[in-house]
Amino acid sequence: MSFGEKIALSLFSSDWYILVAAIFTLVVGALSGVLSWTAHKFLQGEGAKKQAEFAKTLYSLLTVFYTLFITMISIFPVLGMFGTVAALLNLDFQSAEAISIARDSFFDALTSTAWGIIFAVMFKLANAFISTAVEGTIARLAEFGKKLDKKQSKRLVSALKGDGDEDS
Numbered sequence: 001m002s003f004g005e006k007i008a009l010s011l012f013s014s015d016w017y018i019l020v021a022a023i024f025t026l027v028v029g030a031l032s033g034v035l036s037w038t039a040h041k042f043l044q045g046e047g048a049k050k051q052a053e054f055a056k057t058l059y060s061l062l063t064v065f066y067t068l069f070i071t072m073i074s075i076f077p078v079l080g081m082f083g084t085v086a087a088l089l090n091l092d093f094q095s096a097e098a099i100s101i102a103r104d105s106f107f108d109a110l111t112s113t114a115w116g117i118i119f120a121v122m123f124k125l126a127n128a129f130i131s132t133a134v135e136g137t138i139a140r141l142a143e144f145g146k147k148l149d150k151k152q153s154k155r156l157v158s159a160l161k162g163d164g165d166e167d168s
Helices: 003-012 016-044 046-050 052-089 096-161
Strands: none
Touching: 003 016, 003 096, 016 052, 016 096, 052 096
């Protein structure tokens, strides 16, 4: 079995938790991208003025998912170190057979570290491509929400005073 095959197999056996975290991170990153795109299209449309609650919901969801995506990226090296420590804790040098098992455990330790680094780099690069757009959209949604809140406050004050001017 070649090195590439061994390391790929390790992702489905001893390093399964890194694969699960990678899939989760991929889904969260994709949701961040979709929410950002949706918010961008929403902010360009004319119907935005009528849908203040939708804007606030988009802002909240995008902020949560993007923050989770960024956090998951930083977790991968820690998952790799966890796999290293867990595999090395299985080392037992009591017999000749144990030395063979120790070699396999050492390989598992190194593959978990490798996968943690690989996924951290991959998702960090993906973040480099989307961060400006997502963070810009979050800022525009926040500004949009502030404008809506000011308009709604003026309308409420106007209505309470009885001015009847609800468009200011």
